[in-house]
Amino acid sequence: MTLRIDDVVLTYPDGDRTLTALDHVDLDVARGEFTAVVGPSGSGKSSLLAVAAMLLTPDSGRVTVAGHDVSGASPAARTRIRRDHVGVVFQQSNLLSSLTALEQLLVMAHISGASPRAAAVRARELLIAVDLADKEHKRPHQLSGGERQRVNIARALMNRPEVLLVDEPTSALDHERGIRIVSLLAGLTRENGLATVMVTHDLGTLPLVDRVLTMADARLSEDGRKTKADLLAAPMGAGE
Numbered sequence: 001m002t003l004r005i006d007d008v009v010l011t012y013p014d015g016d017r018t019l020t021a022l023d024h025v026d027l028d029v030a031r032g033e034f035t036a037v038v039g040p041s042g043s044g045k046s047s048l049l050a051v052a053a054m055l056l057t058p059d060s061g062r063v064t065v066a067g068h069d070v071s072g073a074s075p076a077a078r079t080r081i082r083r084d085h086v087g088v089v090f091q092q093s094n095l096l097s098s099l100t101a102l103e104q105l106l107v108m109a110h111i112s113g114a115s116p117r118a119a120a121v122r123a124r125e126l127l128i129a130v131d132l133a134d135k136e137h138k139r140p141h142q143l144s145g146g147e148r149q150r151v152n153i154a155r156a157l158m159n160r161p162e163v164l165l166v167d168e169p170t171s172a173l174d175h176e177r178g179i180r181i182v183s184l185l186a187g188l189t190r191e192n193g194l195a196t197v198m199v200t201h202d203l204g205t206l207p208l209v210d211r212v213l214t215m216a217d218a219r220l221s222e223d224g225r226k227t228k229a230d231l232l233a234a235p236m237g238a239g240e
């Protein structure tokens with residue numbers, strides 16, 4: 001498995017107690033598999049992505065990313081594995097306001113030490129893939145919310161990751177734009193053999209994913225009811 005999380009527990013300090021955000025969570029995602037994680041606010045979805053992205057170290061359990069067991073890895077090793085194998089798209093577009101769309105992508109290649117010429121080729125390919133070839137010289141304030149989100153996605157793919165982690169990519173978008181972003185993620189996942197995990201509140205996008213997992217009270221479970229119609233017919237948490 002390209003992304004594997006085994007029996008992970010994550011707690012946060014909470015006054016003189018602790019708050020359990022991930023309670024013995026398991027997750028396996030193979031290459032080319034598009035997995036959605038749904039569930040109520042505060043249930044632990046972003047915490048799960050942060051552990052998968054190696055931004056947080058769990059209290060216990062094992063995390064394997066692209067064949068590397070990162071559980072006991074040093075911060076430097078985790079940073080390197082993230083840079084080389086993981087793309088992360090946060091809910092808030094964290095683009096640099098002074099850079100053009102093309103430059104946002106080139107920064108990633110610079111960090112990884114790729115040659116500038118190869119980086120420019122890759123960046124232009126990706127801007128074409130997200131349908132922004134004609135916007136490469138635009139800065140974030142000159143782009144729409146959906147366009148900024150597409151730059152974010154292209155940037156996350158710049159270093160050819162095997163694992164793509166996406167937190168609520170459609171929350172700032174209307175339904176139609178949301179569907180377009182998730183269709184794009186589905187296509188990129190298949191074409192590039194990515195192991196993609198997308199956190200979403202947007203049930204309308206679920207027919208586009210391969211698998212839906214539900215997070216509730218820090219626990220993750222497989223939800224066999226994949227489509228919007230199924231989920232609406234039997235609301236989450238209502239039991240079978």
Ligand SMILES: Nc1ncnc2c1ncn2[C@@H]1O[C@H](COP(=O)(O)OP(=O)(O)OP(=O)(O)O)[C@@H](O)[C@H]1O
Nearest residue numbers: 012013019021039040041042043044045046047048
């Ligand atoms: N840095 C932190 N310190 C302490 N508690 C935190 C921290 N980050 C998150 N939490 C708590 O951990 C729990 C899980 O938070 P998380 O952000 O993973 O939820 P979520 O499912 O992503 O919610 P949302 O849908 O609102 O984004 C919540 O109770 C939250 O308050």
Ligand SMILES: [Mg+2]
Nearest residue numbers: 045046047167
């Ligand atoms: Mg969240």
